[in-house]
Amino acid sequence: MPGAPGPGRPRTAELERIRRGLRRRAVVARRRVRRVARRSASRAVHAWRSSLQVRIGAITMVVAGTVVIIVSLVLFSQIRDQLLGVKRQAAVDQAQAGVLYAQDEITGIATGDASSVRATLDRTVNALLQRGGAAGDFDVVMTYRSGGREVPGASRAFIYQALPEDLRADVDAGNQSYRYDEIPDAVGEPRASLVVGGPVQGDTAGTEEIELYYVFPLTQEAESLSLIRNTVVISGLALTLFVVGIGVLVTRLVVDPVRRAAGTAQRLAEGQLEERMTVRGEDDLARLATSFNAMADSLQRQITQLEGLSQLQQRFTSDVSHELRTPLTTVQMAADVLHEARGDFPVHVARSAELLKGELDRFEGLLTDLLEISRYDAGAAELDAEPTDLGALVARVAAGMYSLAERHGCELGVDRPEEDVIAEVDARRVERVLRNLVGNAIEHGAGRPVEITLAANRSAAAVTVRDHGVGLSSADAQHVFDRFWRADPSRVRSVGGSGLGLSISLEDARLHGGWLQVWGQPGAGAQFRLTLPLTAGGDLTSSPLPLRPMVIRRQGAPS
Amino acid sequence: MNGSDQRRMGPVPPTAPQNGPSRGRVLVVDDDAALAEMLGIVLRREGYEPAFVSDGNRALGVFQQTRPDLVLLDLMLPGRNGLQICQDIRTQSTVPIVMLTAKGDTIDVVQGLEAGADDYVTKPFKPVELVARVRAQLRRGETGQAESLAIGDVQIDVPAHQVTRDGVPVALTPLEFDLLVALARKPRQVFTRELLLEQVWGYRHAADTRLVNVHVQRLRAKIEKDPEKPEVVLTVRGVGYKAGPP
Numbered sequence: 001m002p003g004a005p006g007p008g009r010p011r012t013a014e015l016e017r018i019r020r021g022l023r024r025r026a027v028v029a030r031r032r033v034r035r036v037a038r039r040s041a042s043r044a045v046h047a048w049r050s051s052l053q054v055r056i057g058a059i060t061m062v063v064a065g066t067v068v069i070i071v072s073l074v075l076f077s078q079i080r081d082q083l084l085g086v087k088r089q090a091a092v093d094q095a096q097a098g099v100l101y102a103q104d105e106i107t108g109i110a111t112g113d114a115s116s117v118r119a120t121l122d123r124t125v126n127a128l129l130q131r132g133g134a135a136g137d138f139d140v141v142m143t144y145r146s147g148g149r150e151v152p153g154a155s156r157a158f159i160y161q162a163l164p165e166d167l168r169a170d171v172d173a174g175n176q177s178y179r180y181d182e183i184p185d186a187v188g189e190p191r192a193s194l195v196v197g198g199p200v201q202g203d204t205a206g207t208e209e210i211e212l213y214y215v216f217p218l219t220q221e222a223e224s225l226s227l228i229r230n231t232v233v234i235s236g237l238a239l240t241l242f243v244v245g246i247g248v249l250v251t252r253l254v255v256d257p258v259r260r261a262a263g264t265a266q267r268l269a270e271g272q273l274e275e276r277m278t279v280r281g282e283d284d285l286a287r288l289a290t291s292f293n294a295m296a297d298s299l300q301r302q303i304t305q306l307e308g309l310s311q312l313q314q315r316f317t318s319d320v321s322h323e324l325r326t327p328l329t330t331v332q333m334a335a336d337v338l339h340e341a342r343g344d345f346p347v348h349v350a351r352s353a354e355l356l357k358g359e360l361d362r363f364e365g366l367l368t369d370l371l372e373i374s375r376y377d378a379g380a381a382e383l384d385a386e387p388t389d390l391g392a393l394v395a396r397v398a399a400g401m402y403s404l405a406e407r408h409g410c411e412l413g414v415d416r417p418e419e420d421v422i423a424e425v426d427a428r429r430v431e432r433v434l435r436n437l438v439g440n441a442i443e444h445g446a447g448r449p450v451e452i453t454l455a456a457n458r459s460a461a462a463v464t465v466r467d468h469g470v471g472l473s474s475a476d477a478q479h480v481f482d483r484f485w486r487a488d489p490s491r492v493r494s495v496g497g498s499g500l501g502l503s504i505s506l507e508d509a510r511l512h513g514g515w516l517q518v519w520g521q522p523g524a525g526a527q528f529r530l531t532l533p534l535t536a537g538g539d540l541t542s543s544p545l546p547l548r549p550m551v552i553r554r555q556g557a558p559s
Numbered sequence: 560m561n562g563s564d565q566r567r568m569g570p571v572p573p574t575a576p577q578n579g580p581s582r583g584r585v586l587v588v589d590d591d592a593a594l595a596e597m598l599g600i601v602l603r604r605e606g607y608e609p610a611f612v613s614d615g616n617r618a619l620g621v622f623q624q625t626r627p628d629l630v631l632l633d634l635m636l637p638g639r640n641g642l643q644i645c646q647d648i649r650t651q652s653t654v655p656i657v658m659l660t661a662k663g664d665t666i667d668v669v670q671g672l673e674a675g676a677d678d679y680v681t682k683p684f685k686p687v688e689l690v691a692r693v694r695a696q697l698r699r700g701e702t703g704q705a706e707s708l709a710i711g712d713v714q715i716d717v718p719a720h721q722v723t724r725d726g727v728p729v730a731l732t733p734l735e736f737d738l739l740v741a742l743a744r745k746p747r748q749v750f751t752r753e754l755l756l757e758q759v760w761g762y763r764h765a766a767d768t769r770l771v772n773v774h775v776q777r778l779r780a781k782i783e784k785d786p787e788k789p790e791v792v793l794t795v796r797g798v799g800y801k802a803g804p805p
Contacts, residue, residue: 327593328683329594330591332683336686336687337604347752388797389797389798428769
């Protein structure tokens with residue numbers, strides 16, 4: 001440790017510093033670990049969600065792993081039982097034979113003293129060891145108990161002490177029995193062993209009891225089992241990996257074409273209509289590719305057809321425009337000439353000239369609007385946006401509408417911020433929208449004031465046009481932008497509208513990426529709000545002005 | 560849009576006597592016989608002397624014969640179309656050209672103006688409207704006291720109708736010339752497009768600011784060293800244009 005305190009009193013500050021440093025390092029390390037863990041977890045979740053291959057690989061691994069583990073366990077326990085069963089049978093047989101032999105050997109043991117008893121036991125044990133058996137290596141223990149005193153005779157050290165208690169109890173009860181237990185070997189290391197014990201019937205029934213125990217070390221069996229276990233584990237792992245590998249491979253075979261199809265579909269969606277999949281073979285994937293290509297063909301055909309129709313519509317609009325407008329110009333000029341000369345005509349002819357001129361104007365307005373809306377329908381409308389001062393534009397619209405307002409006895413108010421409101425808009429279209437809104441407001445305003453308000457925030461500008469006329473019901477408000485819709489069919493119209501004005505205004509607003517909305521309440525008037533992004537192509541999230549007027553103002557203002 | 564303004568039956572503008580001296584020759588290039596005749600009637604009534612050609616291929620020849628003071632040009636014609644005729648005429652003359660167009664689409668109007676037209680009228684139009692445009696275009700160049708103006712290294716000799724940059728003469732159409740003079744006369748003022756429309760084109764009601772945009776571009780192409788970075792006609796964002804420093 002750097003800066004270890006010298007001998008004597010440890011410098012507490014130094015220690016504290018080191019401790020703090022360590023703690024800090026631990027915190028940093030913990031944080032890093034947590035961060036890495038979180039990152040890899042999120043990566044794993046992402047892989048799980050996004051890759052079919054990962055998912056199938058993982059599922060295969062879990063399923064195959066479970067199956068392999070169960071099979072291995074069953075297999076292993078079967079083998080073990082078999083192996084140990086054979087050993088046990090041999091051991092028990094040998095022990096029985098040993099017991100019979102011992103019975104003959106110990107005849108008259110009770111008559112001798114303690115040392116002769118010991119000698120008899122040792123002799124018998126050695127003889128038993130010499131006899132050998134079919135169950136492999138073994139050791140033997142004999143015990144002689146008489147009147148609470150026990151004399152053991154064992155072929156090897158440590159064994160007598162390690163005999164399992166419950167086995168001894170069993171043998172005491174006069175049964176032949178066996179146990180698996182850890183018995184120390186010649187150097188005292190515990191070894192898994194099979195211990196078989198049985199009572200030896202002495203020739204004299206009485207207080208003495210003789211027991212014989214065989215100890216068979218299971219070393220060989222343990223080695224065999226360990227070998228088998230390793231084999232089972234390794235082959236299980238290999239099998240699992242193999243199955244997972246096959247799963248991933250098969251998935252890959254399926255997923256790859258699907259991914260290719262997805263890529264192709266994406267390119268198709270991006271407008272590369274020529275994009276097709278390659279068809280290989282006659283399998284399901286080939287069928288997928290074939291139907292995909294058929295779909296793409298059909299899409300391409302339809303899109304091309306629609307494009308053709310749209311172009312046809314545009315050309316038609318343009319042609320109709322030209323073909324209708326030329327004669328209309330002639331007729332209108334002629335009507336104008338007649339109209340100007342109407343003083344020279346008899347009254348009924350003069351009146352006819354007036355009607356002709358008026359209706360021609362109306363016809364012209366209708367035609368213009370129809371062509372405009374069909375341009376929108378054909379998708380031929382283009383935004384010609386450039387920075388425009390909306391304040392000046394609003395003022396200009398209001399100025400143009402004063403004479404109409406005057407004729408309706410209506411007051412036209414403009415409220416706009418002092419600073420300029422510069423927005424990238426198509427001035428021609430915005431002016432058209434506002435003229436239309438103001439014209440409508442004046443017409444439906446019942447002679448009450450009409451207010452135009454302009455406001456802007458950082459990203460959007462809004463103009464509201466408020467009237468205090470008969471107002472709109474919410475049902476009306478839903479239809480107000482419909483083509484040729486009229487709030488009250490019986491109303492006399494003084495503004496020569498075509499019934500398309502608001503529909504065109506709505507399209508104009510949409511072309512800017514803006515909103516045109518209406519609020520209305522029967523008896524409280526109506527308010528239209530045009531909201532436009534300040535930059536062309538900008539997104540609108542909110543409007544600087546509320547759609548619903550804050551205060552419903554005084555109704556019966558003198559006009 | 561809804562034509563409410565035009566519906567009012569305003570007073571008839573004063574008409575010149577039919578048999579007075581001609582106020583100018585107008586060449587009408589239009590294939591529609593009825594419209595051409597009607598245009599003739601209106602023009603004659605206003606004291607202009609109309610000439611007609613209905614075939615686009617013959618238009619340039621008739622133009623050279625009649626030497627009109629103004630051309631009324633329909634954009635859709637059999638044979639050579641209006642845009643091509645416009646370019647043909649511009650190679651020979653700076654005569655004012657007013658297009659008659661049936662298409663109000665931006666692209667058509669801009670194409671026409673870029674081909675060299677000074678102004679346009681969208682069909683259907685009123686006689687008053689047409690006559691106002693014709694009159695405004697013909698009035699060009701009538702005014703001019705002895706004055707000399709300068710913006711940057713561009714010199715303008717107003718009575719002589721001559722513009723030079725660094726001593727090299729620059730050929731401008733009368734409309735471009737008027738546009739430049741209007742800006743140069745009030746070097747500090749920022750002109751809105753509407754104001755320029757009124758002063759240069761003679762529009763009373765703000766009509767179409769594309770006219771101004773296209774002609775400013777054309778003017779810049781002729782007099783600026785680098786039209787991408789103008790120094791003579793400057794853009795004032797959101798408002799309009801002004802002259803560069805003298």
